[in-house]
Amino acid sequence: SITGACRAIQKLTRVRVVDNSALGNTPYHRPPKCIHVYNKTGVGKVGDTILLAIKGEKKKALIVGHKMPGPTMTPRFDSNNVVLIEDNGNPVGTRIKTPIPYILRRKEGEFSKVLAIARNFV
Amino acid sequence: RTNSDGKPAKFQPPPKPIIIDKQKQREERRFLSPEFIPPRGRTDPLKFYIERKDMIQRRKVFNIPEFYVGHILAVTTADPYANEKANRFVGICIQRGGKGLGATFVLRNVIEDQGVEICYELYNPRIQAIEVLKLEKRLDDNLMYLRDALPEYSTFDMNMKPVSRLDHEEIPVNKLQVRMKPKPWSKRWERPKYNIKGIKFELPEKIMKEAQKWSQPWLEFDMLREYDTSKIEEKIWKEVSEELKK
Numbered sequence: 001s002i003t004g005a006c007r008a009i010q011k012l013t014r015v016r017v018v019d020n021s022a023l024g025n026t027p028y029h030r031p032p033k034c035i036h037v038y039n040k041t042g043v044g045k046v047g048d049t050i051l052l053a054i055k056g057e058k059k060k061a062l063i064v065g066h067k068m069p070g071p072t073m074t075p076r077f078d079s080n081n082v083v084l085i086e087d088n089g090n091p092v093g094t095r096i097k098t099p100i101p102y103i104l105r106r107k108e109g110e111f112s113k114v115l116a117i118a119r120n121f122v
Numbered sequence: 123r124t125n126s127d128g129k130p131a132k133f134q135p136p137p138k139p140i141i142i143d144k145q146k147q148r149e150e151r152r153f154l155s156p157e158f159i160p161p162r163g164r165t166d167p168l169k170f171y172i173e174r175k176d177m178i179q180r181r182k183v184f185n186i187p188e189f190y191v192g193h194i195l196a197v198t199t200a201d202p203y204a205n206e207k208a209n210r211f212v213g214i215c216i217q218r219g220g221k222g223l224g225a226t227f228v229l230r231n232v233i234e235d236q237g238v239e240i241c242y243e244l245y246n247p248r249i250q251a252i253e254v255l256k257l258e259k260r261l262d263d264n265l266m267y268l269r270d271a272l273p274e275y276s277t278f279d280m281n282m283k284p285v286s287r288l289d290h291e292e293i294p295v296n297k298l299q300v301r302m303k304p305k306p307w308s309k310r311w312e313r314p315k316y317n318i319k320g321i322k323f324e325l326p327e328k329i330m331k332e333a334q335k336w337s338q339p340w341l342e343f344d345m346l347r348e349y350d351t352s353k354i355e356e357k358i359w360k361e362v363s364e365e366l367k368k
Binding site for chain 2 (some may be wrong): 018102
């Protein structure tokens, strides 16, 4: 069987880390890539956690925006954005400059700390 | 008054003053939103009539201004997750799609070096206000190429003040030729199928000539693809304007 085209985040997609953590911003000869999506389907949308391979390390991350058009009235970003996260949900960086969609707020319980460091909302 | 030879001249009434009735001029300029025009097909016109009734009902309650692709709009939506429950987004309209109640328009803006596009539905009850900040048409109907253009062409200030415009009839056409990022682009915009006039192609002549290989000059003469909407537009315009005046 052939899986259909998927433009959201799945295994081996290159992502862009948007917070100001050291891991995310130091240059490396390979871009950060997704290696696993914590989802029943292997497709990650906004608000899903994924496993990222950065600088030879594995790190969990939260998807904050993707290139795939979602439901109407939700923003679609020009790059696949991701925020680095620890296993317990604490963000690694201290500030997020890029705009974050308001829909992330529905899972306020788990991602409240990420939303607290975000500056712009769309 | 006397003639040159002394006889009384025939009474000539003074020339009639020409009254330029601006009210009438404004009414004559009609704008029918493109989502009212039904698409070509074999569906029952009753379905479109019922949809139009619903669209007119919504327009009576909430004012949807006249706008084209290329206008800069500010949309406030009701959002349960936003602080103050309202969410304001400013952007340039890149495309208008859909017919009937599902009509949509896509607004694009670049915030903090990140391009954001939001597809709004015109008749969604969550929309609380649509303001037109700047009226200007562009050379094309579809500005999707702004995704591959330099980000300066899509950046607009979130707190932009509405540009005042006198109530003239003509909407200014901005003949801006946009400069693009280096190739590869998301779509091959130089090909004649997109028929884009608003890009300043800095590509070599060879590539432009090769792109013309995909031109289909017979398409504009294809009679089976013709869809003349002038009569349908007239009828719908009468219907809609009468309903809205009530």
